[in-house]
Amino acid sequence: MAVKYLRANNRYKPSIFDKFLRIFRKKSPVVLEELDTRPGESVPVGKKLAKIFGSFGGLALKILLVVSLVGVTVALAYLDIPFKYLRHVSNNVLAPASLVVNTEFTKASVYLNSESLGQTPLQVKSIGAGEYTLTLKPEFKFVEPLSVPIKLIGHRTTVVRAQLGPSERTSSYIIVYSYPKEGVDLVVKTVYPGAHVLVDDNEVGVTPLILKQLNRGKHTIQLKREGFRPIKVEIEKPKTDTVSIKAKMYEYVLNANK
Secondary structure, three states: OEEEOOOEOOEOOOOHHHHHHHHHOOOOOOEHHHHOOOOOOEEEHHHHHHHHHHHHHHHHHHHHHHHHHHHHHHHHHHHOOOHHHHHHHHHHHHOOEEEEEEEEOOOEEEEEOOEEEEEOOEEEEEEOOEEEEEEEEEOOOOOOOEEEEEEEOOOOEEEEEEEOOOOHHHOEEEEEEEEEOOOOOEEEEEOOOOOEEEEOOEEEEEOOEEEOOOOOEEEEEEEEOOOEOOEEEEEEEOOOEEEEEEEEOOEOHHHHOO
8 A cells, every 4th residue: 555645846745644643743744855755656654654653653652562561461460360371372372392202113193182293203393382181093903092191391392102002001101301490300200109210220219209419411211110111211401400201111911910
């Protein structure tokens, strides 16, 4: 859209629109040369507004922005909107998370809260942070689907590795992710408590385990428990994060029949 100007002593003929804009500028009418154009040419409205708002209009827009922010804050307080919802929106827009899913022996379709993401091996680089239910549906009918709760943290990657079996009890998985440090360096939990935790071949305790000190860098974590298949995973400990590991160990068939 453009505004047509008439030639008259290097000045344009004021329109109703121009008269309205006089309140934003002391110097009126506007000389055409100020808009870098010649008499009789068509000047875009956006260019004209940029010229006019460059003085008084700039201050007016700043005041309008401040008033708008105050208004939004008051409205949120009046509506009593819980901050957890605001944080959820902020995470989705400003801090997306990443998800990596792998399955052993068989491929599986991946669903996040019933929404299909694709097939394993899978890597998704931009997902809204939050808590979800991850469902793995295998290709083969004799293998049971697996559903596990997972947490996605903004600007971080959640890794899921699973082995699907003929029943949920014979399936296993391990979930690894990190989050801003909360006084500890490593948290390890297992569905069946009492698994021995080894860090770089040194036993540090049994699950559920909270380890307050763990040097930054790469480490090998092993989980061992009688009657279950051991789990081994490589992690990298960030300096400012806590690493969380949640696992369900594969229960041997002889033990599962009890």
